[in-house]
Amino acid sequence: MKACVIVFPGSNCDHDAQHALSEVAGFQADFVWHAETDLDGYDLIMIPGGFSYGDHLRSGAVARFAAAMGPVQEAARRGTPILGVCNGFQVLLEAGLLPGAMLRNAGLEFRHDWVGLRTERTDTIFTSACEPGQLLRMPIAHGDGNYYADPETIAELEGEGRVLFRYCDEAGETTPEANPNGSINNIAGITNERGNVLGMMPHPERASEMILGGDDGAQIWRSLVAHLEAVPVG
Amino acid sequence: MNNYRVKVTVRLQPEVVDPVGATVEASLHSLGFEGVSGARVGKVVEFALAAGSLAEAEKDAAAMSEQLLANPVIEDHEIEVTEAVTRAPA
Numbered sequence: 001m002k003a004c005v006i007v008f009p010g011s012n013c014d015h016d017a018q019h020a021l022s023e024v025a026g027f028q029a030d031f032v033w034h035a036e037t038d039l040d041g042y043d044l045i046m047i048p049g050g051f052s053y054g055d056h057l058r059s060g061a062v063a064r065f066a067a068a069m070g071p072v073q074e075a076a077r078r079g080t081p082i083l084g085v086c087n088g089f090q091v092l093l094e095a096g097l098l099p100g101a102m103l104r105n106a107g108l109e110f111r112h113d114w115v116g117l118r119t120e121r122t123d124t125i126f127t128s129a130c131e132p133g134q135l136l137r138m139p140i141a142h143g144d145g146n147y148y149a150d151p152e153t154i155a156e157l158e159g160e161g162r163v164l165f166r167y168c169d170e171a172g173e174t175t176p177e178a179n180p181n182g183s184i185n186n187i188a189g190i191t192n193e194r195g196n197v198l199g200m201m202p203h204p205e206r207a208s209e210m211i212l213g214g215d216d217g218a219q220i221w222r223s224l225v226a227h228l229e230a231v232p233v234g
Numbered sequence: 235m236n237n238y239r240v241k242v243t244v245r246l247q248p249e250v251v252d253p254v255g256a257t258v259e260a261s262l263h264s265l266g267f268e269g270v271s272g273a274r275v276g277k278v279v280e281f282a283l284a285a286g287s288l289a290e291a292e293k294d295a296a297a298m299s300e301q302l303l304a305n306p307v308i309e310d311h312e313i314e315v316t317e318a319v320t321r322a323p324a
Contacts, residue, residue: 058305065302094305101307103246104253148250148308182253 001228003027003044006072006088008034008063013049013085013205020205021046025221034066043228044081045072047088049141049203059102059144060090069095081125081224082197086142089189089199098192098199099157100149105142106182112141114214115180117188117202118168121161124191126198129222135172136165136216138202140180145201147183147190154184165189165200235284237318238291244304244311245276279303282318291315 003021007014014031021029027044039045053062063069069091076082076097084092092098105111114137119130130136149157157163165188169178174186181201189200204217246252252274259273285291295313304311 057302061302061305093307099307101305103251103308106251106253108253108257146251146253150249150307182251 001027001043001225002041003029003046004032004039004042005029005046005048006034006036006066006068007031007048008050008052008066008091010052010054011048011050011087013087013203016203017046017048017085017205020208020217020221024208024218025225027225032068034063034068036068037071039068039071039075042075042080044083044224045075047072047082047084047091048205049086049088052087052091055087055144058090058094059087060092060094063087063091064095073097076192076197079194079196081227083126083220083224084197084199085203085205086140086145086201089201090144092197092199097197098190099153100147100190102144103146103148103182104144105146105180108143110141110143111145111180112139113180114138115140115188115202116168116170116172116178117165117216118172118174120163120166124164124195124198124223125227126191126220126223127164128226129219133172134219135168135170136207136219137214138204138207138217139213140202142181142201145181145183147181147187147201149184157187157190158185160193162191162193162195163187163189164191164198165202235286236288236291238283238285238288239316239318240281240283240291240295241314241316242279242295242299242303242311243276243314244279244299244309246274246308247310250308276309283315288315288317
C-alpha cells in the first residue's frame, strides 16, 4: 500500500505524518512536493499540518492553488481516501473538497493541548477500528480551528452523519468547556458526502505511539489499512 | 494598457461570529469607550492593475476576489477601481 504526504512551503507535520504512515501503519509513504502533478498509484493521500504559505490571507487559501491540488481533486472524485489534518483540513475546506470554513479560535488563543474526541461513527473507512462512541485522545495545535458553516450545511452534515469526531470531556459529553476553539456543535472532523475525504483538526500522527504520550491516532491508520486491504488497490 | 488602483475590502458576513471583532470591542470597553458595539474586523487588499479599460479592470478584480481574496463561505467583499493618478513628467 502506498501513501503520500503533500509537502507545501510551511508544512511542519509532514515528517510526523510520513513516520506514522510508514512506521506505524505500514504504508510505503512518500513525500510529494506541492508542484507534483501526478499522484497516480497512491492509495492514500495525506495533507499534513503546518502553516502552508505562512497562512497568509487565510489558512489554506494559497495552498489550494498548488499544482498537486489538481490531482488531489481528481483522486477525491475517484474515491481515493484523502486525510487532511489541521492545516490540511483548512486546505480541503478552501479547495471546496469539504464544506464550511475555519474562523479564528474563539478567544483568539493558539490552542495546543491534548483534547478528548468522541467517535461519532464507526462504519467509515477512517474509524472502522474504533468502538462505537469510543473516546480518543489526540493533540491539537491551531489558531484557526473554529469550524463554521451556515445552518443548512450544518444540518446536512449532521443529517448525513458526516461529523466523525467531536470535542468532548472525559465522560464523552460535548460540553462548551471541552470545545477548544468555538467550533459549531463541537465539530472536530468531517467527511465529504462520499465519505472518502476526512478533514480533522486534531493530529492522529502525533498520537500514534505511546512514546508520544498516546496512540489513539493509530486507530485511524488501522481503519484505513483494513479498508485498503479489503478493496482492490489501484 | 491603463493603470488602475484596486481596493478590495473583505469582511466577514454579518451572520458569521467574529472573534477578533469581539476582542477589539472588549478592549475598547476596557479603555473606557463603553459606547462601542458591533465591532467587526475585516481586511483591505490594495494593488495597482494594468488593464485595457475600467470595465476590464473591474472584471479582473471581481475574478480575483472570488477566487482568492475572499472566501465566499464566510466573507463578503467590495471592490473599488479608480484610474491611477499619473505623475506629470519632470
